[in-house]
Amino acid sequence: MLNLNYYYFSSLFLFILGSSFWFLGLWMIFMNTMFLIDWEILMINSCSIVFTLLLDYISMIFMGCVLYISSMVILYSKSYMSADMYNVRFLFLVLMFVLSMLFMIISPNLISILLGWDGLGLVSYCLVIYFQNYKSYSSGMLTILTNRIGDVAILMSIAWMLNFGSWNFIYYLYYKDSWVFMLFMILILAGFTKSAQIPFSSWLPAAMAAPTPVSALVHSSTLVTAGVYLMIRFSDLYLSFNCQFLVFLGLITMFMSGLGANYEYDLKKIIALSTLSQLGLMMSILFLGFPVLAFFHLLTHAFFKALLFLCAGLIIHCMNDSQDIRHMGGVSNFLPFTSTCFVISSLSLCGAPFLSGFYSKDMILEMYSMNGFNMFIYFVFFISVGLTVSYSFRLVYYCISYYSNFYVCQSYDEDKIMNMSMVILTALSILGGSVLGWLIFPPTLIILPLEMKLLTLLVILSGSVLGYEFSGDFINNFLYFPMMMYFFGSMWFMPSLSTYLLYKPFFQYSNMSYKLMDMGWGELLISKYNLNWLIFITKINQLLHYNNLKIIMFTFFFLFFLILI
Secondary structure (H helix, E strand, O other): OHHHHHHHHHHHHHHHHHHHHHHHHHHHHHHOOOEEEEEEEEEEOOEEEEEEEEEOHHHHHHHHHHHHHHHHHHHHHHHHOOOOOOHHHHHHHHHHHHHHHHHHHOOOEHHHHHHHHHHHHHHHHHHHOOOOOHHHHHHHHHHHHHHHHHHHHHHHHHHHHHHOOOOEHHHOOOOOOHHHHHHHHHHHHHHHHHOOOOOOOOHHHHHHHOOHHHHHHHHHOOOOHHHHHHHHHOHHHHOOOOOHHHHHHHHHHHHHHHHHHOOOOEHHHHHHHHHHHHHHHHHHHHHOOOHHHHHHHHHHHHHHHHHHHHHHHHHHHHOOOOOEHHHOOOHHHHOHHHHHHHHHHHHHHHOOOOOHHHHHHHHHHHHHHHHOOOHHHHHHHHHHHHHHHHHHHHHHHHHHHOOOOOOOOOOOOOOHHHHHHHHHHHHHHHHHHHHHHHHHOOOOOOOOOHHHHHHHHHHHHHHHHHHHHHHOOHHHHHOOOHHHHHHHHOOOOHHHHHHHHHHHHHHHHHHHHHHHHHOOHHHHHHHOHHHHHHHHHHHHHHHHHHOHHHHHHHHHHHHHHHHHO
């Protein structure tokens, strides 16, 4: 019981700390101020080790957001992980995870960013392999090796910034020369690997092997948002370069994940692909030149995505740990409160009017409309938004409103502690977008033609119809092309390219070596050489022992014959 009280204390502490950061961030917006703090840790002769902190409204509000969600996730985990033997270890891992993210958020220095960046990668590996089985191990290895590319990119950027004279990057964001362009390219590689953009997308659904509270934390405000946050911090650097190709990559990531989620049947993977879709949205609007807008969507997305994962975790609990949505159905009859929160978070994800996600997503779509990009980009972007609504409605149809499927005799029980954490996140999913929109942005008026204004709502409605059709027999009867479905459902063969393509040549080489060397010439000439030689000598020895009279007579006649010659 003492172990579980740690959860209560940690949750309360993080909630109070998050509230203080949140109000400090609001004060900074109001006063239009920021603090740059140099804390000298050590001074030896002429060498000083200084820890620099950047405290502005972006870091303060984001830290408040991370701590709010972490406190709710830890409170939720108190009940979710109560049967686990090592729940204190789990709690400390989650706290280390949050601490690593806080390190990254407040750092204007690449060295201290590396502390948080590497900490996120290492602790995420420990959490992905928490349920110790083969699937968790392989998923954890894919996660940490892909993230390692981003870690190496940060190390390369640290080495490259030796050309500038300091690792405090905020002093060098407004230069434009070949040195800065190289730094820009390295940082893009780091941000794209951490935020799982194409071609590094395959690790994100694999990380679903972690416990559900960890998934809620990872996909809302910590690991995958670290890349977007890094890009927001470096926004003044890359806005002086042409970023059209990067906008296209973010858009294709959004389209690919939205399409793949419509063919997926694993509940957690569908929500993971929706995270990937929203990350593509953030990256594309970020490289268009609207970093504050991307930050706004980052915050609103964190609230409803954490709530979506917590609701999914309770549903999976009640389904005897089955994640297949084809086993679910009729959950609204047994878990009414959880179903309500699930639908609210899904509608917020879709961008339904006056929920949290609407304020950020609608503003992003209108900024896209005003930007004057070509028709292809515009068309794919709105199709991707429609696919978001499609898989959300398909998910709700399968899980909440469908008839009961295989799992009809489960013990449905709404846990009070889990529901308490959902209540606060539901309030943030409803009110967070409007409150943050009013606080961060001045009163804005975006004037567009009526048809372009209504296009967002039209896409949401058409996406909901498409999601209903995808969940019925329409796809099986009219769109059943197995290879096409496998192509879309497997993220365009990306997991195959990032896993099988890497280890298949080595397996083939080792198999060939085994056949040719271990079981072939190597076996005969090296492993069995001593044995064969001993067998040969032994046979000669036996021959001499058993046939001594014959051999004596033979040698006698042979020598006699030689003498006569």
